[in-house]
Amino acid sequence: MRVAFSGFLHETNTFSPAPADMAAFVAGGGYVPVTRGKAMAAAFADVNLGLSGAYRAAATFGWEVVPIIWAGAIPSAHVTRDAFEQIAGEIVDGISAAGPLDGVFLDLHGAMVAEHLDDGEGEIARRVREVVGPDVPIAAALDLHGNISEDFVNTVDVLAGFRTYPHVDMAATGLRAAGLLDGLMRTRRRPAKAFRRMSYLVPISFQSTDIAPANRLYDQLAELEAEGALSTSLFMGFPAADIPDCGPTAIAYGDTQAAADRAADHIAAAYEAACDDFDAVTYTPDASVTEAERLLAGPGSGPVIIADTQDNPGAGGVSATTGLLRALIAADVEGAAIGLIVDPAAAARAHELGQGITAPFRIGGHPGLPDDAPVETDALIETLSDGQLHATGPYYGGTRLALGPSACLKIGGVRVVVTSAIAQMADREMFRFVGISPEEQRLLVVKSSTHFRADFSPIARAILVACAPGPMPFNPADLPFTRLRQGLRLSPNGPAFAPPAR
Incomplete structure (x- = not known):
């Protein structure tokens, strides 16, 4: 199997004053700096990132990897138009020039906002789909904090999100997403998918899966897969993003639509029921x-x-x-x-x-x-x-x-x-x-x-x-939102967003 590998990661705080230009991706800021082509294999040999897990999967499955480009930058304000277009352009051009492919693996974040578009990951997936056509499966590994759009879910064939915060399972998530991609390439069968939005934001300090209630919400994902779901993900969302797709989502895949719906409904209901438990103490x-x-x-x-x-x-x-x-x-x-x-x-x-x-x-x-x-x-x-x-x-x-x-x-x-x-x-x-x-x-x-x-x-x-x-x-309710979806609560049991009067 010939599989193209690319990564483009940024968690965008739309209220931050400092944008992510190309220099920010060259620096990396804790990520692997911009890396292209054959140099990617060595760069991801011993680090905790989604692409590292994908490379391990490739060795196990015997894939021929076609490495394109990796870029990641520390969270900040919007990705500049120039940086987005340069990196996305290299991804698309590289895949286009790669020759026949059996699959595409994308290591993304899920909460990227560029100066000229709200849904960075959705745009990347759309452009890749235009190049590879409808029959080549696309898989993505994503951050737990992704603000996931329905358009993105509908464009890729399968995705997997981190299940830990702190994110100690980034490489493991890449391995899991790559395993799903291998199954799609070999069976040529697309799974049924289900997508749900939930009703409230949680401060990121209390999204930790080391403490309740997030620990039990994520424990249930493996249980649902043991009961028959093909793959499940819970995205808590990154609250500091003034876009309509900001907020938590549940995504599930199954052999049947009923199985996917059942798993997604279970995740969403458990998240809604945990609202009171997300309140916690902070100090001056x-x-x-x-x-x-x-x-x-x-x-x-x-x-x-x-x-x-x-x-x-x-x-x-x-x-x-x-x-x-x-x-x-x-x-x-x-x-x-x-x-x-x-x-x-x-x-x-x-x-x-x-x-x-x-x-x-x-x-x-x-x-x-x-x-x-x-x-x-x-x-x-x-x-x-x-x-x-x-x-x-x-x-x-x-x-x-x-x-x-x-x-x-x-x-x-x-x-x-x-x-x-x-x-x-x-x-x-x-x-x-x-x-x-x-x-x-x-x-x-x-x-x-x-x-x-x-x-x-x-x-x-x-x-x-x-x-x-x-x-x-700390509290999302303190952010000056103007563009969220109406009715989304800004904190557990907090006020619901309403568009400001014009």
Whole structure:
């Protein structure tokens, strides 16, 4: 079987100020940077991404892989028209030039919005379908946070979504989607499909499959497949997307339409019934530090971890806001560390002055937030780094990150990881590369909403979610939506969206 492989991933926060241009895809930002042709096989040999699982499947099934292009960028505002058209154009042109194909495997996200179109994945699938025709099956691996359109589902033959958040099963999802594609190519039989939309959004911090109720919602998917469904997926949706397709969806495949409908209805009903269980506690910055100190005085071992969820770069944050840093300094906390604070100027100053020097610094701050000025203080330059690290935890899964000139700055009892480039703090190596042993700290603050749990939960005494000022509101109801589908509730038991009056 000759199968074309391509990937194009972006999770778009339509409220973010910084678009994803071609340079963002070249940088990667935690993903494999832009890679083309034969170089793709080596690039995906030992990382946790959907295309990695597809390559493993290809070896098992004996496929001839026709690699086209891979591109992924850290979440941000819209993909620019130029970047979308260049990458999508390379995908389509490459597939068109590939010669006869038995199938196409697409590694996509599901929540890509470009400057000139709402449904990035739907447009990619439509263009690929035009090239390969109606008979060549197309399979896709997708992120759990996909805002999936019905047009996309109708264009591809089969899809599979992640079942974990933190996403530790990205490669496994690629393997599963590729297995479905192999079955389609060999039997030449398209399965029946069912698509359902659900009625409310959930803040991403509480979509975690490590905690209830999401854990039981995803556990049911394998059970439904054991009972006869061919494949099932639940997409929680990425809330920070002001488009009509924003929101959760259930998708199921079966040998018959009745089987597909039955599975999709079951997933949708279970999601609706979990509404009350998605409500959970969050803290202000000062309250989170106070609660952490209370927990540290009690039984248990390991650090308390505070998620700085409203500045999560995995959802459009800038990884530079200072609300939690100020709270740590004000409370005179000992044995604390916070990261990443992306501040190229502070990192460059540290490298210019040298290790062991104490000097005045202006650290972090987001100019788009009036109450988030840089922290101005004396700091000890404790460690310097070139920013090269190997993120070996379950989420990054072996990805090599290039964070540029970096430093550990010590302010009293608080260590600050300052970098030049952005990536979500989701791996313990992102503390270790500047000399901080996360296991030995009393309190850790991470610029992440959920992905950090994969590597940090095993050492955590407790995990708290804090809402410091940041560009990514925790509660979707706080976002200024104008284009959602009418009636979609903006949070569990929250208000329903109604188009603003003109």
